[in-house]
């Protein structure tokens with residue numbers, strides 16, 4: 080099999096309890112010829128398909144599951160440009176120039192996602208949100224000051240808040256926090272379905288369930304074979320398979336992390352002012368946001384993934400631990416879980432993804448290692464891989480390329 084088969088999530092993600100538009104899928108009963116084959120109909124595949132169909136390519140999308148039923152509907156969808164690894168730490172790992180380049184590209188991706196989603200008229204509960212990065216076991220007040228300086232040097236508008244300001248403005252009792260501006264929250268399921276539907280309006284076809292078993296390529300084209308024997312001939316193939324990582328892709332430096340999340344009952348009157356995204360300079364960190372109907376989504380307690388059974392059995396205990404942390408930060412909220420779920424995602428030692436041509440596979444591209452910025456990096460991938468396919472090239476291709 081070209082990709083592993085994982086149980087990507089368990090429990091009840093909030094987004095699966097909400098109504099969403101339907102996607103018209105096709106059964107794969109015969110061979111297919113297309114310009115671009117996208118393997119995976121999650122947010123990565125959806126953004127790729129939309130972007131390539133806009134450039135005039137004939138696109139076909141294949142998924143072993145129904146569309147948008149992998150990791151994407153489990154996402155808490157804090158769509159941030161701030162990368163998991165603080166900028167001044169990343170600079171120590173990969174050099175200041177590349178670290179600043181990665182952060183700026185991430186910011187650009189969030190801006191593009193917001194502007195493109197609005198221009199395409201995709202209705203996905205998208206809101207602009209500032210974010211608060213609280214002191215934690217990774218960075219104390221001095222650490223946040225170093226981070227402030229690094230971000231300002233790179234050109235990011237950032238504000239430092241001390242204890243008194245945090246209390247007065249947000250009712251939070253912490254030593255300090257950094258505030259960033261113009262991030263996004265959204266319903267990730269509606270977001271992905273919206274992009275798939277735009278691609279389909281331009282003629283893209285979604286085949287599901289259709290599982291790719293093997294891929295062969297040469298200088299002129301690519302041939303993929305499904306588990307039921309159909310051949311897909313294409314000029315370019317993109318693995319947008321999330322954390323079911325293709326066997327051909329180098330995985331050094333990447334790992335799989337499990338995270339746990341929950342959504343409280345609606346409580347509009349208890350929410351913090353401005354409803355900004357909140358996360359901590361800790362490892363693992365707590366992260367939270369609100370929803371349009373006034374719930375709090377909160378997650379964290381991340382651990383290295385061992386196996387699905389061990390991850391899933393921890394759901395009640397992790398839910399309890401997250402609720403206790405929520406109550407400690409905001410004593411006035413209703414800390415109960417209407418929805419609780421767990422899922423796994425890829426991670427890399429730098430917090431950066433790998434995006435680009437698969438080594439040794441001409442005309443095949445992949446995306447790997449998303450960290451907590453998965454959806455932001457899916458947007459980077461859609462831009463970057465389109466540029467590789469059109470031959471325009473991308474100034475950051477070297478930064479994210481498979482090594």
Ligand SMILES: Cc1cc2nc3c(=O)[nH]c(=O)nc-3n(C[C@H](O)[C@H](O)[C@H](O)COP(=O)(O)OP(=O)(O)OC[C@H]3O[C@@H](n4cnc5c(N)ncnc54)[C@H](O)[C@@H]3O)c2cc1C
Pocket residue numbers: 081082087088118119120121122123124141142143144145146147148149150151152153154155156157158159289290291292319320321322323338339340378421422423424449450451452453454455457
């Ligand atoms: C609990 C949780 C919270 C998260 N929170 C955030 C967050 O706040 N912000 C953020 O940016 N990111 C977050 N992420 C990460 C983000 O959700 C993911 O990076 C993103 O959804 C991955 O999308 P994808 O399209 O790459 O993968 P998926 O949605 O998993 O889609 C990949 C698809 O590929 C298909 N596939 C795989 N192999 C094959 C094959 N051989 N043939 C056919 N089809 C195949 C699968 O069936 C699947 O549908 C979170 C993740 C989790 C689990």
